[in-house]
Amino acid sequence: MAICRLKRVAADNKGDVSAYMPKIAAKNGKRVAFIGAGPASLTVARDLAPLGYECVMFDGDSKGGGMMRTQIPRFRLPLSVTDEEVDQILDLGVETRFGHYISSLKAVLAEGWDAIFVGSGAPRGRELEIPGRKEAGDHIHIGIDWLSSVSFGHIDKIGRRVIVLGGGNTAMDCCRSSRRLGGEEVTVVVRSGFEEMKASPWEKEDATHEGIPIRNFLVPIEFLHDNGKLIGVSFEKVKAELDERGRRNLVPTGEPPEIIRCDDVLVAIGQENAFTWIERDIGMEFDRWDMPKVDPRTMQSDDPQRVLRRGCGVRAEKHHLGGRARPRRGDLDRQILPGRRCR
Numbered sequence: 001m002a003i004c005r006l007k008r009v010a011a012d013n014k015g016d017v018s019a020y021m022p023k024i025a026a027k028n029g030k031r032v033a034f035i036g037a038g039p040a041s042l043t044v045a046r047d048l049a050p051l052g053y054e055c056v057m058f059d060g061d062s063k064g065g066g067m068m069r070t071q072i073p074r075f076r077l078p079l080s081v082t083d084e085e086v087d088q089i090l091d092l093g094v095e096t097r098f099g100h101y102i103s104s105l106k107a108v109l110a111e112g113w114d115a116i117f118v119g120s121g122a123p124r125g126r127e128l129e130i131p132g133r134k135e136a137g138d139h140i141h142i143g144i145d146w147l148s149s150v151s152f153g154h155i156d157k158i159g160r161r162v163i164v165l166g167g168g169n170t171a172m173d174c175c176r177s178s179r180r181l182g183g184e185e186v187t188v189v190v191r192s193g194f195e196e197m198k199a200s201p202w203e204k205e206d207a208t209h210e211g212i213p214i215r216n217f218l219v220p221i222e223f224l225h226d227n228g229k230l231i232g233v234s235f236e237k238v239k240a241e242l243d244e245r246g247r248r249n250l251v252p253t254g255e256p257p258e259i260i261r262c263d264d265v266l267v268a269i270g271q272e273n274a275f276t277w278i279e280r281d282i283g284m285e286f287d288r289w290d291m292p293k294v295d296p297r298t299m300q301s302d303d304p305q306r307v308l309r310r311g312c313g314v315r316a317e318k319h320h321l322g323g324r325a326r327p328r329r330g331d332l333d334r335q336i337l338p339g340r341r342c343r
Contacts, residue, residue: 024093028052030114035102038066041119042089049092057094060101064090066121071147073177105278122271132223136230140223143174143268150177159263161185163233165220166268167197174266175212187260188214191250193240218258232261
């Protein structure tokens with residue numbers, strides 16, 4: 001079932017939905033702080049505000065929406081749609097403290113909230129440290145940061161020849177945005193096969209229809225430059241093979257490297273969590289990925305004050321939960337108690 005397309009049809013043809021929004025219960029005296037105003041925090045606030053919780057949402061940006069607003073291109077998600085969806089939730093009585101960047105979880109804990117929900121997501125793009133990265137850095141951009149600069153109007157053009165590294169939806173946004181900003185020769189290069197790319201099938205289809213080739217089984221090994229001026233990228237050719245345990249691995253083909261000329265490179269090979277603002281002396285345990293450990297059922301951290309986490313920046317034992325996940329109502333009702341803080 002093409003659920004995304006069915007949702008799109010329903011959304012495009014909807015009328016006034018205000019009558020269907022939940023009724024607001026009387027305040028129950030419990031206060032919840034939300035760090036981040038993206039989809040995860042908005043979803044939880046939408047569930048808790050009608051139940052009488054006082055929801056206060058913090059975000060460094062001036063408006064809510066998170067990466068929906070700052071990274072998804074306007075041709076995919078118009079601002080008017082984002083504003084409408086976000087405002088429907090905020091109008092439930094959510095207090096906003098936008099333009100307020102949280103730099104210390106310890107300071108937030110000291111304010112005496114009944115619950116703290118950390119929905120800051122994975123805001124840092126993954127770097128690609130290969131030879132030439134520093135020397136040619138002026139024309140090598142981290143994908144999500146570049147998209148944000150485009151969204152805010154700080155960037156309005158790009159070189160004629162562009163290489164986008166990565167096979168996810170961010171890479172598809174980067175290549176299609178590059179085409180709209182003047183990129184005449186835009187190429188997506190992916191280390192995996194076409195079918196293994198993480199991008200949604202329709203995203204790959206849209207990029208292909210715009211004349212953007214997708215090159216597979218190429219691994220970047222060096223940024224080529226002439227006295228600091230980026231001139232291309234050298235790639236190692238690989239192929240997929242199964243090892244003795246049946247696991248799929250990429251191995252070099254032994255062929256000579258392939259060079260693709262370019263003026264700019266957009267690196268969209270994944271995102272990482274940035275939890276430098278969470279102090280390590282507050283009783284919260286971190287795992288080997290430097291991510292706070294949380295209970296796989298309740299998403300509570302293991303610190304005594306029970307901070308609760310959800311969204312893209314969550315790893316619970318073997319479970320990696322995306323932004324659609326949200327706490328169960330029963331869990332929150334039981335766990336938000338005087339003297340305890342949960343997320």
